Amino acid sequence: MSPADPQNLNEAARLTPQLLDEGYTKRQVATMLNRDASLVSQF
Helix, strand or coil, X not given: CCCCCHHHCXXXXXXXXXXXXXXXXXXXXXXXXXXXXXXXXXX
């Protein structure tokens, strides 16, 4: 299994694209996941 395998992603990596698709901003997603907003695109 490679790190890019969807079954091997952490919770933040799985949730981020879904939340962005639903219209949340990267800053909002970072706040919800208790992460730094500058790292959201790296999940």
